[in-house]
Amino acid sequence: MKMGTLVWFLSVISVAIHFFPSSSALTEDGLTLLEIKTTLNDSKNFLNNWFPTDESPCQWTGISCNPEDQRVRTINLPYMQLGGIISPSIGRLSKLQRLALHQNSLHGNIPIEITNCSELRALYLRANYLQGGIPANIGNLSHLTIL
Ligand SMILES: *[C@@H]1O[C@H](CO)[C@@H](O)[C@H](O)[C@H]1NC(C)=O
Numbered sequence: 730m731k732m733g734t735l736v737w738f739l740s741v742i743s744v745a746i747h748f749f750p751s752s753s754a755l756t757e758d759g760l761t762l763l764e765i766k767t768t769l770n771d772s773k774n775f776l777n778n779w780f781p782t783d784e785s786p787c788q789w790t791g792i793s794c795n796p797e798d799q800r801v802r803t804i805n806l807p808y809m810q811l812g813g814i815i816s817p818s819i820g821r822l823s824k825l826q827r828l829a830l831h832q833n834s835l836h837g838n839i840p841i842e843i844t845n846c847s848e849l850r851a852l853y854l855r856a857n858y859l860q861g862g863i864p865a866n867i868g869n870l871s872h873l874t875i876l
Pocket residue numbers: 770771772812
């Protein structure tokens with residue numbers, strides 16, 4: 730009886746897997762990165778593998794994730810001729826440890842929302858056209874390297 734229930738349960742699951750194959754949507758961090766991309770001018774299409782149809786952003790150009798929870802840990806996009814601004818959405822990447830956007834053509838202010846990235850320890854923004862300096866209270870000050 731119990732075995733029969735188990736077999737029934739497993740067949741329901743396999744039917745479900747069959748009819749809804751890998752239909753999981755992109756993670757929250759992936760959606761946030763796509764928002765960040767909308768305010769960048771990627772005229773050289775370096776970010777053309779940031780596909781909205783992926784389940785995870787962890788293989789995207791410039792992105793790496795924490796192995797444990799697949800949250801975005803680094804954004805590494807120097808020397809990519811990126812224009813535009815850094816979106817305030819950056820504050821939603823709450824596990825971000827490294828943001829490297831040096832040697833691009835970014836302008837505007839560094840968004841205050843970046844102070845929400847409490848695990849940030851490396852911030853590389855030199856050689857852009859950013860204004861207004863680095864917000865106070867940014868990240869984990871004891872570990873932060875700013876270049
Ligand atoms: C994006 O950058 C390219 C190359 O610098 C420039 O020609 C283009 O006008 C820019 N587009 C926008 C919307 O700023």
